[in-house]
Every structure is written in C-alpha cells, then in structure tokens.
Amino acid sequence: MRGQTGTPRLLRTMNERLLLDRLREHGPASRGDLAKETGLSKPTVSSALASLEEAGLVLMVGAMGGRPGPTTAIYDMNAQAGHVAGVDIGRDWIRVAVADLRGELIARQDARNTARSAADLVRRVRRLADRAAAEAGLAWSAVTYAVVGSPGVLNAATGSLDFAQNLPGWGRPGLVDRLRAALEIDLAIENDVNLAAVGEFAMGAGRGRRDFVFVSVGTGVGMGIVLDGKLYVGARGAAGEVSFVPTPDSVVSTQDSRERGMTEAVTGAAGVAAAAREAGMTVGSAREVFEAAAEGDPTASAIVAAEGRRIGSLVTAVTAILDPEVVVLGGGVGRNLDMLGVAISGRVKELGPLRPEVVASTLGDSGVLQGAITRALEVARDRLFSLRTG
Known part of the structure; x- marks a missing residue:
C-alpha cells in the first residue's frame, strides 16, 4: 500500500484486524485484556471495537462485575456475520x-x-x-x-x-x-x-507439522504436499499426482497407465479388487478384500500384504524427494494402516535407510x-x- 504507510486510516484498519483476529483465535475478552495482549492503548481498542461492532463483525457478549469500578464489557467476534x-x-x-x-x-x-x-x-x-x-x-x-x-x-x-x-x-x-x-x-x-492435506494440517494428523505429505489411496491415488506450513501445488497445479509414478508391476496395461497412471492402476481400490479376483476370490470391491483379511482369509491377507508393499514403495519414493516430517495415509484403502502397517514398514526397510513416520489420517471422510x-x-x-x- 504505497504512500499510505502510517496514515491514520491504515493504522485504524491494522488495529481492527489485529483485534478481530485475536478474538477469532482466542475467544471473548474485555477491552482491558485486549489492550494488554495486543499492546494497543485502551482508547485505541475502544475505538476499533466500536467500528467493528458497527460493521457487525464484533458483538458484546456479556459483562463481568463483582470487582471495584464499573462493569467490564466482554466482546467476541460475530461468528454469524458470514x-x-x-x-x-x-x-x-x-x-x-x-x-x-x-x-x-x-x-x-x-x-x-x-x-x-x-x-x-x-x-x-x-x-x-x-x-x-x-x-x-x-x-x-x-x-x-x-x-x-x-x-x-x-x-x-x-x-x-x-x-x-x-x-x-x-x-x-x-x-x-x-x-x-x-x-x-x-x-x-x-x-x-x-x-485433505490442508484439513490434516488444520485439524488432523498434520497439525503442528511444518512439512508433511498426505497420501490418499482409494478410488484414486494422490498426494497433497505441505512445505513450511503452506500447500505446495507446483507450476501447473499437478504436484502430488503420484498416480503417475512408474511401477515395475507387469500387470499394468498401456491403456491403464496412460489414463489412470501406473501406480493408481495397481495400488488403487480397483487394482486391489482385481488382484483378489485373479487370485480366485469372488469380491466386488477392495473393502470386501480387507474385510476378508480381517476375518483371517489367507488369500485376502496376502493381497493386503502385497498392497502394503506397493504403498511402502510409494512412501519411500516420496520420502527420498521431500523428506517430510510425517506421511499421513488416508483414503478408503490407505486408512487401514492397522492392516497395512507391517507390510509398509517392511518394504521401506528393504529399499534403504530412510525411515519415515507413517500415520493414519485422523479425519477420515471429513478431510x-x-x-x-x-x-x-x-x-x-x-x-x-x-x-x-x-
């Protein structure tokens, strides 16, 4: 804002935004508390709150008495303003x-x-x-x-x-x-x-982590990348399209690899179900395979272990490039870390010295x-x- 630095109008705007953000992040407060926490004078706080209240962004939500002097008004942001x-x-x-x-x-x-x-x-x-x-x-x-x-x-x-x-x-x-x-x-x-990566950063398994990746394995296979606390999408928005990471799996058709990506074709939910059917199981979805494995079916357990190894290969490749603090697994397949974890960690150990921390999403289908x-x-x-x- 060239030419406006230090102008009364700009300073009022900055003060109002400071107070509004403080109320949003920490909840109701008195004018005295706001002055103490922000370093602004009490008259400045009063003026800014009056402006925000007139705009409908701040409300007086109560009063506190019982102490010497006048009753203290308590303010909060108006969460219903939009x-x-x-x-x-x-x-x-x-x-x-x-x-x-x-x-x-x-x-x-x-x-x-x-x-x-x-x-x-x-x-x-x-x-x-x-x-x-x-x-x-x-x-x-x-x-x-x-x-x-x-x-x-x-x-x-x-x-x-x-x-x-x-x-x-x-x-x-x-x-x-x-x-x-x-x-x-x-x-x-x-x-x-x-x-989903933004969601995990704000409220889930990535909270408090400055550098992490969210790998989703479900109908599709994809990755969200958070670097230095910010979502990274790449030059054309395609960063994290790990479905197209090459795989040595010989069962991938040329058509599948072009349309869906080699990794997605074998690692996604459809690939898990297809592998199970090829092994003689009568299933219609990856969920049925995991349910059968949970019940002790040896064929299903072998399919799940193979899936875990594929995910382990992908995790290792991602870690070698980005070195994240943690890899968060989600998606209909990936969130089954309790069943996939041993195979994932085993494959990671086979592929080299990198030892990423792998955790399951805490947000599930809300990410x-x-x-x-x-x-x-x-x-x-x-x-x-x-x-x-x-």
Missing part, C-alpha cells in the same frame, strides 16, 4: 458442509454419488448444497464463499479438470463454468487430495470438507473485513 461452505465431490460420495466464521460446522449433508453424467452430477451437487444450507437455517445464496474439492487439476485455459478420470465426463471443457453457474455463489475449485472450509474461511474473512465500512 458463512462458508465446503463441497467434496468424489466418485462414491458427494458431501457439503456449512460453517460459521470461526470454522464451526453447523450443517452437513452426504449423499451417494449415483450420477451417470457430468450434468447430472452438477445438479445433484446443487440439490445437496440447498439441503445443507437449509439445515443451517440459511438460503444457499447467503453463503459468503465456497471451496469445491474434486479429483483432478483445474485447467484454467479449457475450464476443465484434467486427470479426473474417476468421474464421468468430468474432464470435458466448460465443466467448471457449468458448476459455477449451478451453484450461483462465488467459489474456488481445488484438488480434493490437496484440500476434504475440513480443508475446503479452511480455505474458504481465508477468503471470506478477508472479504467481510474489507467490506465492513459498506
């Missing part, structure tokens, strides 16, 4: 959550994804969004900002999502514009695994939603603060 939404569009499920400005979830709706086309899927997302907003006591149009998590990487030039082969028609040009038009609010679209809410809040808070004088 709302954000997170949307998780996956191959099997669609999930929508609505949160207040403190990040507290106040509504969530989940539905099976049975869409047969991209257009059908867009319609279903909007219906679920309306249901989530209604549960929160809002109209969907009242949501300040939303972030949508989806497989693939947004291609700004074509308006499509590249590498989204697990959703029907999702890679067609113009898809993003249709989704924006259907939802009718301001939003961003981000890779779902990247958002993408939590990450989407976190990202949406960053935008919504800035936006509402900037509009406070309006």
Whole structure:
C-alpha cells in the first residue's frame, strides 16, 4: 500500500484486524485484556471495537462485575456475520458442509454419488448444497464463499479438470463454468487430495507439522504436499499426482497407465479388487478384500500384504524427494494402516535407510470438507473485513 504507510486510516484498519483476529483465535475478552495482549492503548481498542461492532463483525457478549469500578464489557467476534461452505465431490460420495466464521460446522449433508453424467452430477451437487444450507437455517445464496474439492487439476485455459478420470465426463471443457453457474455463489475449485492435506494440517494428523505429505489411496491415488506450513501445488497445479509414478508391476496395461497412471492402476481400490479376483476370490470391491483379511482369509491377507508393499514403495519414493516430517495415509484403502502397517514398514526397510513416520489420517471422510472450509474461511474473512465500512 504505497504512500499510505502510517496514515491514520491504515493504522485504524491494522488495529481492527489485529483485534478481530485475536478474538477469532482466542475467544471473548474485555477491552482491558485486549489492550494488554495486543499492546494497543485502551482508547485505541475502544475505538476499533466500536467500528467493528458497527460493521457487525464484533458483538458484546456479556459483562463481568463483582470487582471495584464499573462493569467490564466482554466482546467476541460475530461468528454469524458470514458463512462458508465446503463441497467434496468424489466418485462414491458427494458431501457439503456449512460453517460459521470461526470454522464451526453447523450443517452437513452426504449423499451417494449415483450420477451417470457430468450434468447430472452438477445438479445433484446443487440439490445437496440447498439441503445443507437449509439445515443451517440459511438460503444457499447467503453463503459468503465456497471451496469445491474434486479429483483432478483445474485447467484454467479449457475450464476443465484434467486427470479426473474417476468421474464421468468430468474432464470435458466448460465443466467448471457449468458448476459455477449451478451453484450461483462465488467459489474456488481445488484438488480434493490437496484440500485433505490442508484439513490434516488444520485439524488432523498434520497439525503442528511444518512439512508433511498426505497420501490418499482409494478410488484414486494422490498426494497433497505441505512445505513450511503452506500447500505446495507446483507450476501447473499437478504436484502430488503420484498416480503417475512408474511401477515395475507387469500387470499394468498401456491403456491403464496412460489414463489412470501406473501406480493408481495397481495400488488403487480397483487394482486391489482385481488382484483378489485373479487370485480366485469372488469380491466386488477392495473393502470386501480387507474385510476378508480381517476375518483371517489367507488369500485376502496376502493381497493386503502385497498392497502394503506397493504403498511402502510409494512412501519411500516420496520420502527420498521431500523428506517430510510425517506421511499421513488416508483414503478408503490407505486408512487401514492397522492392516497395512507391517507390510509398509517392511518394504521401506528393504529399499534403504530412510525411515519415515507413517500415520493414519485422523479425519477420515471429513478431510476434504475440513480443508475446503479452511480455505474458504481465508477468503471470506478477508472479504467481510474489507467490506465492513459498506
């Protein structure tokens, strides 16, 4: 903000933002407490709180008496001054959550994804969004900002999502514009695994870690990377597309390796189920394989062990390049660390001296939603603060 440094208006803005962030992060406080914690004078605090209260961003939530002198007013941020939404569009499920400005979830709706086309899927997302907003006591149009998590990487030039082969028609040009038009609010679209990494960083197994990776193994295989506390997406947004990491597995067809990636073709849920069927099991999904292994089926146990070794190879490759503090495993397959852990660690030891810490996701199927809410809040808070004088 060239030419404005030190101006009264800029200083007032900085002071207001400082107080608002303090209330958001630490909760209700008196003017005296805020002055002591921020180093601002009491008159400055009073003036800033009055401005924020007039804008609807701060509320007086109580009073404290019983001490000499006048009653002390207690202030807090107005968490209901705006709302954000997170949307998780996956191959099997669609999930929508609505949160207040403190990040507290106040509504969530989940539905099976049975869409047969991209257009059908867009319609279903909007219906679920309306249901989530209604549960929160809002109209969907009242949501300040939303972030949508989806497989693939947004291609700004074509308006499509590249590498989204697990959703029907999702890679067609113009898809993003249709989704924006259907939802009718301001939003961003981000890779779902990247958002899950953000969620783990904010609320899950990556909390307090400056450098970690989230590896998702489920319908697809992907990775979200957090470096120095920030999400890293690469030059074209494709960092973490580990589904395309080469594998020596000879069962991968050329078609599969081009469309899905060699690692995803054998390590993803479909690859696990296919390996089980080739071994003589009658199963329709990877979940059935893990359930059979948990019950002691020797064939299923061997399939699970082989899957763990493949994941161990991937973890070793990732560790050799990024050296993360921890590798967080998630996804429908990856979260079964109790069954995969021995094979993973055994394969890691075979491949060299690197010994990454591997832990299971603590957010389960909420990771993408939590990450989407976190990202949406960053935008919504800035936006509402900037509009406070309006």
